[in-house]
Amino acid sequence: MIMAIFRGDLKYSDITAKADFLNRRQLIAGAAGVGIAGSLGGAATAKALKYKKTSYSVDVETTAKRDITSYNNYYEFGTRKDDPAKNAHRLTTDPWSVEIGGLVDKPGKYDLDDLLSGIALEERIYRFRCVEAWSMVVPWIGFSLSEIIAKAGAQSGAKYVAFETLSRPSEMPGIGSNPSFPWPYVEGLRMDEAMHPLTMIATGLYGESLPKQNGAPLRLVVPWKYGFKSIKSIVKITLTDKQPPTTWNKLAAREYGFYSNVNPEVDHPRWSQARERVIGGGVFGKRDTPMFNGYGDQVAGLYAGMDLRKNY
Ligand SMILES: Nc1nc2c(c(=O)[nH]1)N[C@H]1C(S)=C(S)[C@@H](COP(=O)(O)O)O[C@H]1N2
Ligand SMILES: [Mo]
Secondary structure, rough: OOHOOOOOOHHHHHHHHHHHHHHHHHHHHHHHHHHHHHHHOOOOOOOEEEEEEEOOOOOOOOOOOOHHHHHHHHHHHHOOOHHHHHHHHHHOOOOOEEEEEEEEOOOOOEEHHHHHHHOOOOOEEEEEEOOOOOEEEEEEEEOOOHHHHHHHHHHOOEEEEEEEEOOOOOHHOOOOOOHOOOOOOOEEEEEHHOOOOEEEEEEEEEEEOOHHHHHHEEEOOOOOEEHHOOOOOEEEEEEEOOOOOOOHHOOOOOOOOOOOEEOOOEEEEEEEEOEEEOOOOOOOOOOEOHHHHHHHHHHHHHHHHOOOOOOO
8 A cells, every 4th residue: 555655754844844942842832933823824814713611721832833734634635744735725614514414403504603603612632642643732723523423413323424525636745646545535433433522523623723734724633542533624424324444444454443542552553652742842743652642541441342453
């Protein structure tokens, strides 16, 4: 699999553009830094959001906005880490609608504004751990996925939730340049994972609407799972009684399972998952990866009695 090769092939130069970590903390502290970060994050279209803080946040320093918005995985815009920030400005995110269907009482194509109406936005500072063994800490703005599932009305037979990303080759150059990739990008969760309050839909970060390279206008965030579960630019949500296919599992089933919970004890077949490179953390910025990415107290119960080696 070509994509599987990209994943193992990380050079140090991919980690932080031009050794920015040396002065990043000064940069974000000063007004000049905000300007620089803003211009990289697509500030021209960013809207300030109204939100409350929540108790779900971890109390750790957040990764610089510059890193969060310039070191991305979003293959619809290319496979290099800097491709999404270069190319995603092409994406039309307004108007946007999400088709919600399957085992729901109120299926239909929901206009984004209708879908979000009445839902209060919260800031949640979450750890984010990519399967490639790097991590960030992101101040997302959003809400629990369960709130929109409640709007559509889950039926009792629903056991899984399937998600689909927009596939629009005219605005997503990575689709044309990777025709063998199984577009559209799809993901899935078990129903109890989807309903867990930590599982969120993000519509923003750092107090502003979501930059396009991070999955505007709405993306999933599941903080105890590897980053690829956090599917971007969602256009379809389907409740189903069968475990849905997921993109990375289709590409390399042995390497990427359906669950993909962060687990330092189960190595990727081609690299260890025991430690992680902290993006922006510099040469010494490595840390041990905690079980469930540090969210074990809240989520371990979802997997009680399951063999986490088999259900990787
Ligand atoms: N549609 C889509 N969603 C996606 C991806 C992608 O390529 N396409 N990449 C995933 C991976 S591997 C990661 S680590 C995260 C990266 O999110 P970020 O760029 O906001 O850090 O998005 C995930 N969601
Ligand atoms: Mo990832």
